[in-house]
Amino acid sequence: MxxxxxxxxxxxxxxxxxxxxxxxxxxxxxxxxEHFPGxxxxxxxxxxxxxxxxxxxxxxxxxxxxxxTMRVYVNREFSHQVESGSLITPQWKLEEALRDKLAEHGVxxxxxxxxxxxxxxxxxxxxxxxxxxGCDGGRSxxxxxxxxxxxxxxxxxxxxxxxxxxxxSGLDAGCGHMWTGQGxxxxxxxxxxxxxxxxxxxxxxxxxxxxxESFQRLFxxxxxxxxxxLSNPTxxxxxxxxxxxxxxxxxxxxxxxGDAAHVHPPAGGLxxxxxxxxxxxxGWKLAAVINGEAGDALLDTYELERRPIAEWTxxxxxxxxRKITAAMANGTGAIEAAASPEHKQLGLGYPDSPLxxxxxxxxxxxxxxxxxxxxxxxxxxxxxxTFDDVRVLVRPDGYIGVVGGPxxxxxxxxxxxxx
Numbered sequence: 001m002x003x004x005x006x007x008x009x010x011x012x013x014x015x016x017x018x019x020x021x022x023x024x025x026x027x028x029x030x031x032x033x034e035h036f037p038g039x040x041x042x043x044x045x046x047x048x049x050x051x052x053x054x055x056x057x058x059x060x061x062x063x064x065x066x067x068x069t070m071r072v073y074v075n076r077e078f079s080h081q082v083e084s085g086s087l088i089t090p091q092w093k094l095e096e097a098l099r100d101k102l103a104e105h106g107v108x109x110x111x112x113x114x115x116x117x118x119x120x121x122x123x124x125x126x127x128x129x130x131x132x133x134g135c136d137g138g139r140s141x142x143x144x145x146x147x148x149x150x151x152x153x154x155x156x157x158x159x160x161x162x163x164x165x166x167x168x169s170g171l172d173a174g175c176g177h178m179w180t181g182q183g184x185x186x187x188x189x190x191x192x193x194x195x196x197x198x199x200x201x202x203x204x205x206x207x208x209x210x211x212x213e214s215f216q217r218l219f220x221x222x223x224x225x226x227x228x229x230l231s232n233p234t235x236x237x238x239x240x241x242x243x244x245x246x247x248x249x250x251x252x253x254x255x256x257x258g259d260a261a262h263v264h265p266p267a268g269g270l271x272x273x274x275x276x277x278x279x280x281x282x283g284w285k286l287a288a289v290i291n292g293e294a295g296d297a298l299l300d301t302y303e304l305e306r307r308p309i310a311e312w313t314x315x316x317x318x319x320x321x322r323k324i325t326a327a328m329a330n331g332t333g334a335i336e337a338a339a340s341p342e343h344k345q346l347g348l349g350y351p352d353s354p355l356x357x358x359x360x361x362x363x364x365x366x367x368x369x370x371x372x373x374x375x376x377x378x379x380x381x382x383x384x385x386t387f388d389d390v391r392v393l394v395r396p397d398g399y400i401g402v403v404g405g406p407x408x409x410x411x412x413x414x415x416x417x418x419x
Contacts, residue, residue: 001024001025001131002025002027002127002128002131003019003024003025003026003129003130003131003132003133003286003290004026004027004029004120004127004129004132005019005026005027005028005029005133006029006030006132006133007029007030007134007136007137007140008028008029008032008111009137009258009259010041010091010094010098010272010276011135011257011258011259011272011275011276011278011279012030012133012135012257012258013028013095013098013102013109014051014055014098014275014279014283015133015279015282015283016098017055017057017101017105018283018284018287019283019286019287020102020105020106021056021105021380022283022284022287023291024287024290024291027107027110027127027129028102028107028109029111029113029122029127030110030111030112030136031114031115031136031141032111032112033111033112034111035092035095035099035109035111036095037165037235038090038091038092038164038165038235038237039091039165039197039235040091040163040235040272041271041272042089042090042188042190043273044065044086044087045270045343045345046086046345047277048272048276048277048345049061049062049087050374050398051276051277051398052276053374054280054380054398055098055101056101057100057101060097060100061089061094061097062087063192064090064190065089065190066088066191067083067087067088068083068088068175068188069082069083069175069176070177070188071175071177072178072180073179073180073223074179074181075181076181076223076224076225081175084176085343085344086343086344088188088191089191090165090193090195090197093193110124115136115141118254130290131254132253133255133256133257133282134146134255134256134257134261135257135279136260137258137260138244138259138260140256140260142254143256143260143261146248146251146254146256148246148251148256149246151244151245151246152242152243152244152245152314154241154244155242159201159206159240160201160205160206160208160238160240161199161201161205161239161240162198162200162201162205162210162214162237162238163198163199163200163210163236163237164197164210164235164237165198165234165235166195166198166212166215166230166233166234167194167196167231167232168189168228168229169228169231170225170228170229173196174189176189179222182202183202184200184202185199185200185218185219185222185223186199194232195232195234200215200222202218204218205218210236210237211233211236212230212236215230216230241265241321242263242264243263243264243314244263244264245261245262245307245310245314246261247307249302249303249306249307250299250300255299255302257278257279257306258271258274258275258276258278259271261278261306262314264314265317266317266321270313270316270317270343270345273345274309274310274345277306277309278306280397281302281305282306284396284397285298285301293412294417295417301353301355304350304353304354305350305353305355308350308352309348312348316343347369347370348370349368349370349399350399351367351368352368353368355395355415356368356401358402358403359403359408360390360404360408362387362390362403364387364390364392364403366400367400367401367402367403368399368400369400370398370399370400371383371392371394371399371400374398381396382394382396382401382415384410389405389406390403390404390405391403391404391405391408392404402415
């Protein structure tokens with residue numbers, strides 16, 4: 001049985017790696033003619049780093065990233081410093097590491113290949129697939145072919161962010177720099193590449209095309225710091241706020257994940273991370289069903305578990321955007337207004353899932369939540385841990401499935417069959 005993953009961004013690549021390492025035949029296609037070149041989703045949260053460790057690429061990602069200090073200026077005057085809560089690395093570097101790991105499993109991304117129909121027809125021929133997973137972004141072809149509504153609201157166009165990657169001279173590259181007071185102008189350097197990420201929001205950006213010339217002109221107008229020059233852009237883009245999600249993450253043998261299922265403001269840096277964790281939830285379940293270890297009903301728990309997370313993500317990122325906008329207007333700060341320990345995503349879980357079963361009471365973590373013993377777990381498989389008279393069955397994705405006593409049947413077949 002083959003899984004067709006549509007979209008080779010972080011969500012699709014993570015799913016491809018997870019399936020391939022479990023022995024599931026998988027094809028990963030993308031309609032783009034070349035791999036994505038931008039730094040867009042540059043913040044990797046702590047929970048995602050745990051996922052990347054399990055997928056075998058955390059060390060490679062850590063070698064490319066760093067936690068950055070951001071110097072904040074209000075009305076051109078230095079105000080304070082903010083420490084990044086996530087690992088900062090260009091999105092294209094993360095994707096590169098995922099593609100390399102995927103290749104180790106014998107799978108290569110098929111570029112310039114567009115899905116035309118849910119029967120597997122593509123622009124380069126038909127792919128016989130038993131399952132299709134749409135990881136193809138906010139404009140998802142898979143979602144449109146399914147006819148699943150993308151409910152929510154879109155920006156009225158009054159607030160547009162210009163985004164890009166360019167080299168910057170004349171500034172300290174040991175930290176990031178953010179100016180507020182006349183909008184927002186942020187420059188974030190990276191550890192191993194010469195480009196910085198450029199983010200700009202002002203009254204002018206609503207009608208302005210992204211270009212090196214417009215980036216430099218806005219810097220001179222908004223910041224007015226002589227001697228700072230931008231050059232050699234490698235990626236230029238425009239971002240408009242959309243707050244949307246689907247109500248159906250599964251329709252038959254077709255699934256939606258990442259931005260194909262939910263989009264939201266960038267506050268908190270949650271988008272890329274939530275998408276990878278969608279894939280991490282779905283991967284082991286698809287493998288269990290395909291390998292004959294579980295029935296089809298297990299796949300229904302993907303939506304049951306991940307839709308509440310998506311709803312939380314839309315809510316917290318929207319509130320974060322409101323706080324950032326207010327802080328900028330009041331001259332009291334910027335991105336730190338939306339910062340929250342919850343954004344590390346270590347405390348999120350599935351306590352209401354039918355896969356979460358507390359058979360005994362104890363003082364440790366409850367079923368449905370992340371197991372705090374991540375480095376001790378058997379990767380790719382279930383782990384059974386014993387603490388005196390309490391036994392804990394941890395799922396392949398690192399969440400606690402069952403908390404039971406000595407007489408309870410915590411075998412994996414029973415756990416999966418009970419579903």
